[in-house]
Structures are given as C-alpha cells and as structure tokens.
Amino acid sequence: MSFPLLTAAAALPALGAIATAAVPARRRTAAKWLALLVSLGTLVLAAVIAVRFEPGGDRYQLTESHAWIADFGVRYELGVDGIAVALIALTAVLIPAIILAGWHDADPSPASGGDNPVETKNYRWRPTQGFFALILSVEAMVILSFEATDVFLFYILFEAMLIPMYFLIGGFGDRAAPARQAAAAAGGGGDNASAQRSYAAVKFLLYNLAGGLIMLAAVIGLYVVAGNFSLTEIAEARANGTLEMATNTERLLFLGFFFAFAVKAPLWPLHTWLPNAMGESTAPVAVLITAVVDKVGTFAMLRFCLGLFPEASEWATPVVLALALVSIVYGALLAVGQRDIKRLIAYASISHFGFIIMGIFAMTTQGQSGATLYMVNHGISTAALMLVAGFLISRRGSRLIADYGGVQKVAPVLAGTFLIGGLATLSLPGLAPFVSEFLVLVGTFARYPVVGVIATFGIVLAALYTLVLYQRTMTGPVKEEVRSLPDLRLRELVVVTPLIALLLFLGVYPKPLTDIVNPAVEHTMSDVQKKDPQPEVEAAK
Secondary structure, eight states: OOOOHHHHHHHHHHHHHHHHHTSOTTOHHHHHHHHHHHHHHHHHHHHHHHHHOOTTSOSSEEEEEEEEEGGGTEEEEEEEOHHHHHHHHHHHHHHHHHHHHTTTTTSOOGGGTTTOTTGGGOTTOOHHHHHHHHHHHHHHHHHHHHHBOBHHHHHHHHHHTHHHHHHHHHHSBOOSSOHHHHHHHTTOSOOOHHHHHHHHHHHHHHHHHHHHHHHHHHHHHHHHHHSSOBHHHHHHHHHTTSOOOOHHHHHHHHHHHHHHHHHHTTOTTSOTHHHHHHHHBOHHHHHIIIIIITHHHHHHIIIIIIHHOHHHHHHHHHHHHHHHHHHHHHHHHHHHTOSBHHHHHHHHHHHHHHHHHHHHHTOSHHHHHHHHHHHHHHHHHHHHHHHHHHHHHHHHTOOBGGGOOOHHHHOHHHHHHHHHHHHHHTTOTTSHHHHHHHHHHHHHHHHOHHHHHHHHHHHHHHHHHHHHHHHHHHSSSOOGGGTTOOOOOHHHHHHHHHHHHHHHHHHHOOHHHHHHHHHHHHHHHHHTTOOOOOOOOOOOO
C-alpha cells in the first residue's frame, strides 16, 4: 500500500498540537519552536503533494478510502484535485508565518503574573502552549477538509474547526489595543476588552453553528436520496443516470449546503460576525480566520454545491450574483468609512469574497479559475497586510487610524511592506491579486456583462480605502506618539518577506498555479454542463 500522504499532511499538525499542548508550563519557548517545526514539516508534505499531483491525470489523486461507519455508508475517503492542492499549499505556507508573527501574543503579561515567580507556579495554566496547539489543530482540520471526498467526513471537519477558533478568538484577544479604544472603534459602550472578545467569539460560533445545523439537515437529505456520502460515487451515479433528484429536492439540498458555506465565506447579509471576530483577535488569528478558515466556504461551493447540485446551482445563480455584488460594494463602502485598521481590513475581505463568489457562479472557465486564484492570492495579500498592521498596532498600542501619522519617516521598512500589502489588496498590476481579479471580471463579463460592470465599482473603492489608510497612517507630520516606533525586527522580516516575494512572483508568473487549477475547473464546468460563451465576431465586409 502506498504511503498515505494526504493523511500524513493532516495528521502531522494534529499530533503536533497534542505534543505542543503537553509541553510543561515553564517551557514556553520550547512549545513555540515545536509548533514552528511541525508547521514547517507540514509545509514540506504540502510541497510533496503538489509535486506528486499530475494536472493532466485523474480528477481526484493520491486517494485514500477506508471503511469508517459502514452501517451508514460513511467512509474515510480522501482525494485532491488542483483546487484542493492550491489551497492546501496556501494553508501550509501561511501557518508558519502565523506562528512566527504570534510568537509573543500568548505569553503571560507582567500584569497577569508572567514575570511573577509566585503566580507562575501554577503549572496547570499553559496559555502559550494552548495558543499554538489550537493553531495547529485548525491547520489539521482545514487541510483534511480540503482533502475529504466523503460528505459526512467533510461536515464533521467543517463543524469541528469552530471549537479551536472559538477559543482563539475569545481566549487570546488583541491585548495591544486599549480596551477603551477597542470598544469605541467597535461602536460599543463598554470598556471591558474581555467582554468584547467574548461577544465576538460567541457571535462567530452562533453564526457558523446555525449554518452548520442547516447543512446537517441537507447532508441527511442527501443520504436519503443517494444512499451514500461519497462525492465520487454520487457524481458517477448522476452521470450514468442511476441517480436522479427531483428538482425541488435538489434545490432544497443546495440551499442547505450553500447557506452554511455563505456564512463561512462570508457573504452578505451573513457577514456581520467577521468584523467583530477579526477586530477582537490578535493579528495572526485574524489572518487564520480570513485567509485560511474562510476559504473552506468558497472551496466547498465549488466542490459540493456545483459538483452535487448542478441544476440547482444554475437556478440560484442570479440571486447569488446579486448577493455577491452587494458584498463587493457594501464591504468596500464600509471599509472606506472605518476608523479601526483591523476592521477596515475585515470589511475589505468581505468585498474580496464577493469577487470570489461572483467568479464561481459566473459559470465560466475564466471566472472559476480566477476565483480559485483569488482564494490563494487574497490569502497571501491579506496575511501580508494584516500581519504588518499587527506589528504596527503592537508598537503603538492602538488600532485607531487617527492615532498614527508619519510612520514612514521613523519606520520606513514597516511602511514599505505595509504599502506593498495595501497595493496587493487593491489588485495593482504586477502583484498576484491583479491576475485573479482580472480573470474573475473577464469571466463575468463574458456571461453577465451588467454584473461585471457594477463589480468594477468595487475596484475604485478598493483604491480609495487602501490609499487613504496609507496616507493617514504613514505620511504627513510625525505624531509625537510614533516618534520612537522601531522598524521591523528580524523575526518580523522573516514573516513578511516570503509573503511579499510570493505576491511579486505570482503577479508576474502565475502559470504554476493556473496549470494546477485549470484542469479541475474544467471538471467543474463539466459537472454543471456549461461551456464558455463564444465571442461575437462580425464577419469582415
């Protein structure tokens, strides 16, 4: 039997999470290095998966299939297509950066006894070990969800990842920003930072649990109709005509799946948990939310909504495109008006997810290829921008834009990396997100020109909120409070430099990604029985 590479890629961070959590309380540094080494090992396994994957081969490769709950037709069934390979690589690249960026985020503060020899005698409390163990556990679940081709297995992972994320948001909030400023920026009247974090964590959990419960009903309904949970078997049965779904049944099942994925994505009007969760989290956890976990929602739209329910997907397309347009414009408009740096990035992400969903449901090769590239490129660009913003916030102790000014004069490297991350966010040509956004718009224009025209308004707004953010924080007179801000340190440069290098490389040479993604997109287009519209060319006179 061949080596179970897909299982190993998820098992390594899972076992690493257990080992990290078991490190003795006083060995915080050892726990950090263990978590980092495990994440780098996972990155190596992700690279092996990418190398062994053959873009022109079978749709699902490196497959594994074992009996799990035989009485109910549930199997431990794994397989990856090009889209999954790209997103596994994204996850494996970002987790080491997240761990390095959050190196000190969970250390006990002096006020809580971190430097107090009396209080640190409590060996049962391991905040640092818990923080990094939770990050690794999320990585394991996300990678396995990208690999799962059994619908029930995917559902278990889809829900289980909410538990560590809940504790990361509620238990390890942003301590850099004073509670009073955080509450004011969020529009709250209280000054209790812990209460704000708890509210954000509970809101995140309730929204996603509600989506998951509706999806559970749809998963059960799918089993009643199909008799099993295997994605490949269901697809084969539909292709050879042995499985037929009534139109209303298919549409109801589609809505159950899509609702859960739209919450996770997040799509307007199910998006309101995201600004709270990102605003109250540390910057690395905010990146984990929007650059890693939320990608499971958009990925699942491609794999499950379009793959299992092609007719219902086409039926729902006009409404989904309308919601995506609202997300694009609404998220960008709210980003323009934000006073809080992290909430601005959160609303910008809502706008970007609108582009991704629009590309998926444009039902064109360019649109879906662009949407997949957008998932990867948005993850890299948002990670770069948010992590540098986190470094800035930790120095000044405030998330409010008005508390900054002239930073580029005292910390030019920090300002320069912040600018590159911001320019990537607005999809500047030459940086990776431009390629994906261009493909999404081209694919949308080909089938829905009016939708494409309206979506371009989001590009204008992206330039506005990004450049205004940079202008107000980095340029102008140097404020007294930022005169002593240090520039990026070596560890922070190690975090940011690979992300910027990827933005530049994929901006000028996206071919390695497109070669992997395009065959998988062709399979998805075949599922929904769609062909790209042919351009109308007038005959030469």
